[in-house]
Amino acid sequence: MIKKFIFGKPVVTGSIINDIKEDNISELSCFKYDNDCSLLYTMNPNDIVYGLGQTVRGINKRGFKYISYNKDPSVHTEEKSILYSSHNFIIIDGKERFGIFIDTPSKVTYDIGYTNYDELKISFAYPNYNLYLFVEDELIDIIKDLRHLTGKSYIPPLWAFGFNQSRYGYKNKEEIDEVIKHYRDNDMPIDMITLDLDYMDNYKVFTINKNNFPNIKQYNDELLKQGIHLVPIVDAGIKAEEGYDIYDECIKNGYYCKDKNNKPCIIGVWPGKTIFPDYMNEEAANWFGSKYSKLLDVGIRGFWNDMNEPSIFYSENRLKETFKELLTYKDKELNRDLFFGLLDLVGSIDQRDDYFEEMYHNIDNKLVNNNVVHNMFGYKMSEAASKQIKKHINSDDYLLFSRSSFIGMHRSAGIWFGDNCSWFSHILLNLKQAANVNMTGFLYSGADTCGFRYDVTPDLALRWLQLSIFMPLFRNHSSRDTRNQEFYRFGMIDSFKNMLKLRYSLIPYIYSEFIKASINDDMFIKPLSFVYKDERCKDVEDQVMVGESIMIAPIYTQNAKGRNVYIPEDMMMYRFKSPTDYKTKAYTKGDYYIECNLDEVLLFVRKGHGVVLANTDNVRCTRDLDFKNLKMIKYDDNQIEYIVYLDKEKTLTISG
Numbered sequence: 001m002i003k004k005f006i007f008g009k010p011v012v013t014g015s016i017i018n019d020i021k022e023d024n025i026s027e028l029s030c031f032k033y034d035n036d037c038s039l040l041y042t043m044n045p046n047d048i049v050y051g052l053g054q055t056v057r058g059i060n061k062r063g064f065k066y067i068s069y070n071k072d073p074s075v076h077t078e079e080k081s082i083l084y085s086s087h088n089f090i091i092i093d094g095k096e097r098f099g100i101f102i103d104t105p106s107k108v109t110y111d112i113g114y115t116n117y118d119e120l121k122i123s124f125a126y127p128n129y130n131l132y133l134f135v136e137d138e139l140i141d142i143i144k145d146l147r148h149l150t151g152k153s154y155i156p157p158l159w160a161f162g163f164n165q166s167r168y169g170y171k172n173k174e175e176i177d178e179v180i181k182h183y184r185d186n187d188m189p190i191d192m193i194t195l196d197l198d199y200m201d202n203y204k205v206f207t208i209n210k211n212n213f214p215n216i217k218q219y220n221d222e223l224l225k226q227g228i229h230l231v232p233i234v235d236a237g238i239k240a241e242e243g244y245d246i247y248d249e250c251i252k253n254g255y256y257c258k259d260k261n262n263k264p265c266i267i268g269v270w271p272g273k274t275i276f277p278d279y280m281n282e283e284a285a286n287w288f289g290s291k292y293s294k295l296l297d298v299g300i301r302g303f304w305n306d307m308n309e310p311s312i313f314y315s316e317n318r319l320k321e322t323f324k325e326l327l328t329y330k331d332k333e334l335n336r337d338l339f340f341g342l343l344d345l346v347g348s349i350d351q352r353d354d355y356f357e358e359m360y361h362n363i364d365n366k367l368v369n370n371n372v373v374h375n376m377f378g379y380k381m382s383e384a385a386s387k388q389i390k391k392h393i394n395s396d397d398y399l400l401f402s403r404s405s406f407i408g409m410h411r412s413a414g415i416w417f418g419d420n421c422s423w424f425s426h427i428l429l430n431l432k433q434a435a436n437v438n439m440t441g442f443l444y445s446g447a448d449t450c451g452f453r454y455d456v457t458p459d460l461a462l463r464w465l466q467l468s469i470f471m472p473l474f475r476n477h478s479s480r481d482t483r484n485q486e487f488y489r490f491g492m493i494d495s496f497k498n499m500l501k502l503r504y505s506l507i508p509y510i511y512s513e514f515i516k517a518s519i520n521d522d523m524f525i526k527p528l529s530f531v532y533k534d535e536r537c538k539d540v541e542d543q544v545m546v547g548e549s550i551m552i553a554p555i556y557t558q559n560a561k562g563r564n565v566y567i568p569e570d571m572m573m574y575r576f577k578s579p580t581d582y583k584t585k586a587y588t589k590g591d592y593y594i595e596c597n598l599d600e601v602l603l604f605v606r607k608g609h610g611v612v613l614a615n616t617d618n619v620r621c622t623r624d625l626d627f628k629n630l631k632m633i634k635y636d637d638n639q640i641e642y643i644v645y646l647d648k649e650k651t652l653t654i655s656g
């Protein structure tokens with residue numbers, strides 16, 4: 001059952017594509033209202049709160065404060081209330097079971113037992129929103145309700161399920177060729193290479209640095225022949241430089257975000273002085289989206305949209321102020337307060353909330369402050385991009401993933417989880433975020449494998465890889481000042497190779513389950529509690545279901561030789577060293593300590609379900625996979641019928 005309640009005058013976000021009739025607010029009996037327009041709910045001791053998509057901490061969100069206000073936070077530590085995206089969806093599961101989707105693009109705060117342990121308080125910067133209430137017996141039906149309103153999840157092309165090697169720092173064709181050569185020489189399959197900032201001329205979007213890539217079209221053709229796709233970054237901002245065609249056009253058409261005087265709002269990002277296209281304005285967003293044609297025309301079909309929270313280093317005003325204030329420290333004796341004041345003054349220039357106050361959008365010919373619509377920025381950028389890409393290539397075979405997102409964007413793009421760290425704890429965070437964003441429809445998602453910041457270690461790289469082989473978006477990405485982390489860097493070549501091969505072996509299963517999840521408004525990665533009723537599963541936050549047949553239990557502790565695993569029903573454990581080298585053991589429901597060496601991954605197959613595996617002997621990329629000759633692994637000898645998707649429509653039933 002779905003109900004809709006309207007508070008104030010909500011902004012139209014476009015999240016909902018199948019709207020329903022409004023209900024009377026008096027029927028929204030689960031919440032009380034505070035004087036300040038917040039919603040209050042008294043949680044029972046055993047209530048679980050799910051949702052909020054890509055946030056830090058647990059699958060159960062109780063015990064912390066989360067804020068929907070898209071930002072670019074530097075390190076994803078536990079005290080962060082905000083990351084890049086706003087997914088205003090929660091489920092309360094306990095004495096009562098219901099979900100809500102709050103459709104508003106301005107700031108929303110979820111105090112989930114942070115101030116008062118039993119109290120859930122949802123407060124609004126602007127109390128104008130549509131609230132959708134979902135009441136169902138099954139958790140998964142609440143997910144389906146949300147998807148019913150907000151539409152089907154985006155399905156990328158098959159090659160996007162291959163492996164993507166990336167690094168902020170790959171400078172030119174020669175460096176990339178070298179990386180590809182190592183993967184090839186080591187028989188490690190690969191489908192994509194990401195291009196980060198350095199492929200551009202001076203950080204200018206939709207330009208190519210001619211020194212580093214003299215003939216991008218020829219290079220792209222060459223790579224495509226080998227089955228490799230280039231995936232360039234697209235930043236949200238445009239360098240403010242006269243004579244740069246994209247800037248000139250943006251200015252001429254008035255397509256920029258404005259300051260309060262209707263002038264271009266100049267802020268500082270990568271290229272220095274920058275303007276943002278006004279993605280909240282459909283015409284402007286479509287104009288920017290049409291520029292992807294510059295890259296599409298050289299044959300590129302994959303993109304990642306970055307910095308679209310938007311991420312702002314400084315504003316002109318703040319910079320001026322800072323220099324002025326800096327001078328007041330000159331010649332003073334820096335005692336404690338002054339010294340820390342000085343550090344703060346400079347250190348707090350980056351990513352300030354007040355920059356958004358300086359920014360305005362043209363919505364229906366009215367100047368609207370960014371804070372009113374803030375959380376839609378990346379969503380509208382990516383939505384328009386996808387629309388224009390589809391139009392230009394006359395097909396929906398494109399790859400697009402974005403850093404910032406909002407419910408609704410799941411129809412046109414995937415997301416990656418941004419700048420994580422090379423920490424074991426971030427393997428676990430990766431797992432939880434995957435389950436959380438699947439609830440809001442972001443099926444094509446994943447984290448930077450091996451971690452973006454800081455130096456990875458060989459064992460961390462291998463353990464992380466053993467999780468990422470199950471993630472639809474599977475990308476190894478790192479920052480430029482870190483240790484190189486391509487999978488051939490750490491010795492143990494066979495172990496890394498075997499895991500990559502295992503991923504490719506699993507692609508027919510992953511791809512098929514992904515498409516089924518999209519078609520059925522289901523999740524691809526699920527917490528155990530979304531499948532099993534037993535109480536014990538509610539506490540399990542370090543194992544997830546992958547598609548209909550598999551449970552995984554990754555290792556996320558350094559030097560661990562195994563881990564505790566909760567088995568929720570009869571399952572066959574497959575201990576894989578490679579797609580062909582594995583041992584099995586049957587388990588019944590219960591708690592077990594299960595060993596797992598550094599070169600092994602554990603996969604648990606549910607009774608009555610099958611998993612298909614492809615042969616990977618001569619597989620260098622997804623194109624080489626034979627989806628028609630698959631082997632099936634399962635719990636017992638009972639015959640299983642498994643439906644494989646050969647493409648987005650064509651299927652094949654495999655019996656085994």
Ligand code: MIG
Pocket residue numbers: 167168196197233306307403418419477478479
């Ligand atoms: O300020 O393009 O999350 O993946 O490598 C950092 C450089 C800007 C942030 C992205 C990261 C990317 C980096 N970008």
